[in-house]
Amino acid sequence: MQRVTMMDVAARAEVSPSTVSLYLRKPDAVSASASEAIAKSIEALNYVPNLMAGGLAAASSRAVSIIVPSVRNAFFAETVATMQAELGKERLQVLLGHTEYSEREEENLVRMALSWAPAAIVLTGLSHSNATRKLLRESSVPVVEIWELGSEPIEMAVGFHHEQVGRSMAAHLVQRNRRNLVFLGARMQEDKRATHRAEGFVEEARKTSGAIVDIIQHPAPSSAEVGAMLLGETMRKFPQVDGIACSNDHVALGVIFECQRLGIDIPGQLSVIGFGDLSFSAASNPSLTTIRPPGDLIGTEAARLILERIADNGERKPTVIDTRFTLLHRQSS
Amino acid sequence: MQRVTMMDVAARAEVSPSTVSLYLRKPDAVSASASEAIAKSIEALNYVPNLMAGGLAAASSRAVSIIVPSVRNAFFAETVATMQAELGKERLQVLLGHTEYSEREEENLVRMALSWAPAAIVLTGLSHSNATRKLLRESSVPVVEIWELGSEPIEMAVGFHHEQVGRSMAAHLVQRNRRNLVFLGARMQEDKRATHRAEGFVEEARKTSGAIVDIIQHPAPSSAEVGAMLLGETMRKFPQVDGIACSNDHVALGVIFECQRLGIDIPGQLSVIGFGDLSFSAASNPSLTTIRPPGDLIGTEAARLILERIADNGERKPTVIDTRFTLLHRQSS
DNA sequence: CCCTGAAATAATAGCGCTATTATGTTTGAC
DNA sequence: GTCAAACATAATAGCGCTATTATTTCAGGG
Secondary structure, three states, X not given: OOOOOXXXXXXXHOOOHHHHHHHHHOHHHOOHHHHHHHHHHHHHHOOOOOHHHHHHHHOOOOEEEEEEOOOOOHHHHHHHHHHHHHHHHOOOEEEEEEOOOOHHHHHHHHHHHHOOOOOEEEEEOOOOOHHHHHHHHHOOOOEEXXXXXXXXXXXXXXXXXXXXXXXXXXXXXXXXXXXXXXXXXXXXXXXXXXXXXXXXXXXXXXXXXXXXXEEEEEOOOOOHHHHHHHHHHHHHHOOOOOEEEEOOHHHHHHHHHHHHHHOOOOOOOOEEEEEOOOOOOOOOOOOOEEEEOOHHHHHHHHHHHHHHHHHHOOOOOOEEEEOOOEXXXXXXX | OOOOOHHHHXXXXXXXXXXXXXXXXXXXXXXXXXHHHHHHHHHHHOOOOOHHHHXXXXXXXXXXXXXXXXXXXXXXXXXXXXXXXXHHHOOOXXXXXXXXXXXXXXXXXXXXXXXXXXXXXXXXXXXXXXXXXXXHHHOOOOEEEEOOXXXXXXXXXXXXXXXXXXXXXXXXXXXXXXXXXXXXXXXXXXXXXXXXXXXXXXXXXXXXXXXXXXXXXXXXXXXXXXXXXXXHHHHHHOOOOOEEEEOOHHHHHHHHHHHHXXXXXXXXXOEEEEEOOOOOOOOXXXXXXXXXXXXXXHHHHHHHHHHHHHHHOOOOOOEEEEOOOEEEOOOOO
């Protein structure tokens, strides 16, 4: 299938294959005249380099493996899209894997990723199986963990503290004079980051204001339907509730709709705060107060770290970047 | 970095490297005793195959390149996630690329993809640059085009007719006695599929019922904010409107919120139909009538075609699978 | 002009596998 | 028992590059 090789290009340009290889990898090291001849030859032959041969010879490929819980999740989709764009500029390809929130699956994916000798591996969060850690430590592949800060990273990490997100949510509701608070969570068994947010929320609310706080959750993934259901449950169990924080904006959207149906006034009777600043959050009725996590910034910073680390082509280089997050105060609180 | 090779495994199992290779590729062709010894050896040495060496030798890799406009878009995210899961079962890896709706970028991505000698290439839609077509035709890589049916595919295609979606939307609104119709579209310059839906909508409405129909659009990507804006524009230009179809559910959600704010009764005064059946569509207030495109089915069918095609490891095999779509009638119409 | 060092180019030796072909080793029919 | 098929295993020859080292070319100072 791939007929044209580097040798063909070299022959046509009347230089050696090594020079073509050099031109492709470090154009500055080749003279202008040779460069021109090679460029013309590549053009004429419509040469497509074989990256597998290159990767094999160099013992490292131009692929970056990105492993996320699910790309169906808008947060990770944002980061993956941004990273692909940034890495693509340097002709690095993205190898994608989904763990579906399973550490076992993550381990498989890491093993598969390693067989590509990737230029870097990106993992979501800081919780991994011991085997995964071991595999990565023993390889010399750069590792970046994204979307979470807190415990010790394997090498580099880019993200923010979810527990602080919970604290900010609580502080905001308390500041709006809410003292009967509930955290609505979806799929918290698996989504450790949502759990951290809930924990921060509860602790901050109790400690700083003596508010009454509860967590009400559902095992299904986040959705407006789950949000509506959880609001119903909350009103039954805890009718005096006046402030709700949601594990994400989908849940919050469900709360808003269910409140409309039940005739509950937001923010008069109930303040609502979400997480995610999803595409609908600013346009909802009322517009949704939420926490904006910098999914794109996480992507650009992670890509930057990878690129720097490749350029250094050296040792492990522990780095932690706290991207922070923003609270967007809108009508719902 | 990757110390353990197939030779090490072979030495420890006291067989030849060829036998190990055979065991890995066609386990049935190796005797039980040899298999056991090799399996133990792999386990003990924690052997990770080098896929680049394998791919180079075989002139084809275990990577499938999936190129979508954007994984930020929930539709494509769904399909990518499904395909990754299905292909992963056969140890095929997903190489991801985003065109951001640019044919130029798509061409670059195809070129990059080909340098991996992928087991297959998946493209979104049927519109590609001539150079892209040429590249793919001249390679012998299996090609699947997803999410759109209509014109001639390069090789295989899995999707549905968007123009039919538009027709179904129009037919539905007409059946609900709506005769003053508007199609609200976001980013239609770039999203050809949305344009096809709009065209089908207009044609069906005009032809079958003599309804008054208009298309109102905005160049920004779909969002609830764009939906709200477009509704405002519609009410100004065309106050007698009684039926609205949206290019997708994000836009429809914005319409619903804006109607709440303007005191427009849905479905009393205005029927609304969306496209996508996104996670919030069933839970909104009112719940949203919409078209459900089978994003997951597209993924499983595309994966199946690829797997079959690889097993056949043969010739081009033109196949078209029409996955259809479903109209979900809910409260908004 | 020769010499030195820097710059540019070329030769060389694999990277770790697969696929094809060659060589043993059984099995079963006569 | 013999012989051909059928089966199991092994030897062989690259796949198309990169990285290292070796060689050539070219300035510019003495």
